[in-house]
Amino acid sequence: MTEQVMVDPISAEGVSQRIAGSDTWILRGCSVQLPRAGLTAIVGPSGAGKTSLMYCLSGLDRPAEGRVLLDGTDIYRLGRERRAKFLRDRVGFVFQQYNLIPYLTLEENVLLPEQLAGRRVPRDESTQMLARFGLEEKRTTVASALSGGEQQRAALCRAMLLRPSIVFADEPTGALDSANSQLVLRVLRDLTMQGTTVVMVTHDVDAAALADRVVFMRDGAITGVTGPLDADSILARMRQLPADSTREG
Template sequence: MTESLAVSAHQLTKTYGSGENVVFALRDVSLSIPSGRFVAIMGPSGSGKSTLMHCLAGLDNPSSGEVYIEGQNITAMQDQQLTELRRRRVGFVFQAFNLVATLNARQNIELPFLLDGKKPDASRIASITTMLGLQERLSHKPHELSGGQQQRVAIARALATDPAVLFADEPTGNLDTNSGRSVLGFLRTCADEGQTIIMVTHDPAAATYADEVLVMRDGSLVDTITSPTVQSVTGALTEVGV
């Protein structure tokens, strides 16, 4: 594996059931994502986009095939080794924010370090929270923050450990239009500064913040859109039945 690849997959297949009842969530998917690339994954419901992201992130195991993060074969790792890699080299942002309600924003951002038994990187956290405009909100608990602010805290937490790749699953799904654009703008800025991002979204407008869009149908990658526009993305999704 070349070091310039943040994530790659080789002939990923994911099935459920067996025999006549087998269901293919992924069918022989291969891809390579260079470091610093912002990639969106799109497709109709049931196309396999979330399954693909979960396998790439080490949250789910493929039935066959291999996934590499920074050249390391994560599909060959033992559970403890995989847990440590996810904690140190992978960031996650979800639609539901997944903040700890009893912790304030700063404590939520520092949580990955505490779980790993390490001292928080104060200078990196200060830089990220400044970029995200969170300096005045760090002492607030999640219920005292707007949805957009909560998602920015989740992004700061995901970026705090300087991950090789940030996975974002419908990160603007619970946000209003303005908050969503703000969050996507921050992700775009991160990508411009070298952060690899893989985002699952159903929103063509959100996909335009990415460098390229991977389109899925029936568990397979069927199209790649570079320099996406709303029109090009909408047209590709129409082709796959969205």
């Protein structure tokens, strides 16, 4: 019997990126391996390259140098259509901009990716998911009439319905009050308990303190990778780490 080799769901090797049409580098030789079924927070000051790294890791932005493997697949060696299908089947995205269609209802927005993929979500399943995020009473409200917090929760709900093995979230609590932030973070934590790998970019050190692993960035480089830390330790490390040292601690 052949022994199955487990691979990290996310592996980046020497990922560098420059601003389109210029020689300005916004990512510099980023390498990281993230384990399965964990919550990782990417932190750093504004302009550190956090979102740029997430876009390269998630298959949305081809790096100028380096490679990215998701579940062992070198995603940028895939053709455009194959990569789009791979990401659709395995990866969930939660963006800062929410990307909801303003004239569709909340429920229509949540179900749209499944419909585009030719799948049918049972009504009770979508109802349960909306209730989980406190959105069941807003299901027929058009997206343009939702608050920022409701739109953020709708975006996360939409990603969860796809049952992805990997979820990338860009500032998932950025538009939320403390109660809704805790709800969203609890859902993300629950996902890891079900085997999903979650990566979030965040400025919120309290959110980062809930992560199993913290990736620190500055000036486009990964300056450190640690296990779980409390909020004060995360702040202290962000101030102290030089931009040329990558280590596990």
